[in-house]
Amino acid sequence: MKKKRRLRIDRLLILIAAAALIIAIPVKVIASLAERGKEQKPEQTAETAEETPEASKEPVVETYQAKLFMAGDALIHGAVYYCAQQPNGTYDFHEIMKNMETLAADYDLRYYNQETILGGTELGLSSYPRFNTPQEFGDTMVDYGFNLVSTANNHSLDMDETGVLRSTAYWKSKEDLGVHMTGTFDSAEDQQALPVYEVNGITYTFLAYTYGCNGLEPPAGKEYLVNLYPGHEEEMLEKVRQANEVSDVVIICMHWGTEYSMDVNEEQLSLAQQLSDAGADIIIGCHPHVIEPVQWLNDGKTIVYYSLGNMVSAQDQLARIIGMIGGVTITKTVTDGVSEIKLSDARADLIYTKYDIINGHFYHFRVYPFSDLTDELLPDHEAIYKEYSSKITELDPTILVGGF
Template sequence: MSHSKLLVQLIFMMFIIMLFTLFFVLIYRFEMNEKKVTNQVQRDYYVVKKFTITNTISVAAIGDILLHKDVYESARISLNEFDFKPIFNEVRPILLKPDFLVANQESLPAGGDLGLSSYPRFNSPVEIIRDLQYAGVDFLSTANNHSLDKGEEGVYASIEAFNSYDMPYTGTYLHEEDQKRIRTFSMNSITFATLSYTYGTNGLLTPVGKEYLVNLLDVDKMILEITRAKEELNVDFVIVNLHWGNEYEIHPSNNQVDMAISLTEAGADIIFGHHPHVLQPIYIRNTQDDRKAVIAYSLGNFISGQRGGQKDLGGMISLECHKTQLAGRKSNSIHSVHFYPTYVRKVKGSFTVLPFTEDQHDIPYSFEATMEHVLPSYTE
């Protein structure tokens, strides 16, 4: 072999070695860079996770507590004593699940001194407050068309009863300052405001100068109070209880829809609706400031003496309120909206509120149709 050929082969081998060396160097540097990126991503993830705090509260509501005479008489255990707990025993396990449960106390419990009464002007035994607490209720909305059934004396007596049982309430008030005080509560570092209003009081007027006795629907006033709750009281979520709509209509009126839009755009996060005495749909509305607001147009009758025509159907809406904090910033959101239907059974003069499940075939309604009606368009 000539000297020149040997030199060419040597140069070629050195070139091949250099190529392999360069290849492995590039592979090594790529792996190191990838590892650095992975480590940085992991560090960023753990930093974000470490400094991200998410608090969660489950909030729920049930419909009308409207005690007709046959309901409270079924709970009478002596001349002046009543026990409603057996009515709620079947459904109690469901009601105890949420962290905070609101009910619409439609027939005010002013007690026997003012005379117990039924339709058209209601007055209920005070024991219903105690037994709703037993069932799991934490808060009462009291602004409704029966708020003045026993006049201002009925408002004062029912508030005295609420206070005696340490039951928080809103919607009816002792005086003007009481009305101006927005009810707030805090659980798991999440703060809420609760408001309550009614379309009217069946033609019964508050005495002149005592308009504070019951909150009436007034969109401008409601927007001001929602704004005050969010901006001055700095609450995370605003719950609005509305006594509105038309009785026995299973769909919301145009007025309900328009009002819901106005209030949710003003900052209301949750609307619990009452008065129609039948179930109306629940909608999730995307607001212009990128919130998800929940509107339950009507939760039906939870307990009443009304029968048939879906007036003996009610239920509990439950949802999760999340508050997430990261680097001094907070964001609030609503998740996991669920509905648990209930049915009021009456047998031989005794009333029982039953959970309505797809396994129960002795209830004269379709479970599937009920759920499709109440949750027609919800997607998480």
């Protein structure tokens, strides 16, 4: 009996040992696999955490946009201001210029060249060859939203220093309305300054220079009265470089070219390229009193309107009463704090100054876009438009025509 019981106990011990072995094997395997996983995955330290790339973030992009409208010379002959004279002796140019307001309505910045000095009636009004214009003309343009005015031209000194000072005082009185004039100055400090303006989140600088003043010179020591570029080309280019450093967009108005020629001359081509290389974005040309082509430079960096012609005048040849208006869109894109400026939608179209001559007197001045003309206002106007508008794209077929 004892022997049989002993055998049973031995068998029981064997079964227990076998069961323990069966349980122990998978536990050991699992532990071994876990340990192997630990070996393959290094412990993450502060050093390795720094090396782990972060998830890529979407760039922060902000976009700003503004549109610039351009018109040419306000050449206010006596016939124009006589037509604007009111019974009480004041002057009102609103009826003459009212279509310009409509044409520029969609634009944030509106530029024109004040060819004749706004010395006002106190200096005595005058016409060709030494002009002095009622300040009410400026009132009209400001009322119609024009806020950029150049005054550096060959008539800047027609009324000598006094005319410049009166004109400058007039335009300074409009600064609170957001109007900026450049090209003539009442002090050396103002001439040397480089104001930076802002529109819709875009900063810009505004400069103007002329080839001369019809042989008139500023008084000795007062060369600051008007910006002249002959002999000062490098100073002008350096001013553009400085402007390019402190603003998003550089706008420069150049009184240049060959009078009454619709072809761009070599000096214009050379200066335009130099200005573009120096950092100018928009170059606006005046002086020839007729229109000249429009052209992109430096792969679309700079747009040049070589001559906008006359906006309004009493000149008597067809080419001189057909002017050009221009428009360009400025877009500023800021990506993670880095700004990029792009100009686009550069376009131009034609305007026409209509007036009647009755018994040797001028009446009914009005500036019209060609889209509003009829053969009654300008005989054969469609053929004339086709001929003159072809000049716009003569140097660059990518320039858009129309659309104002």
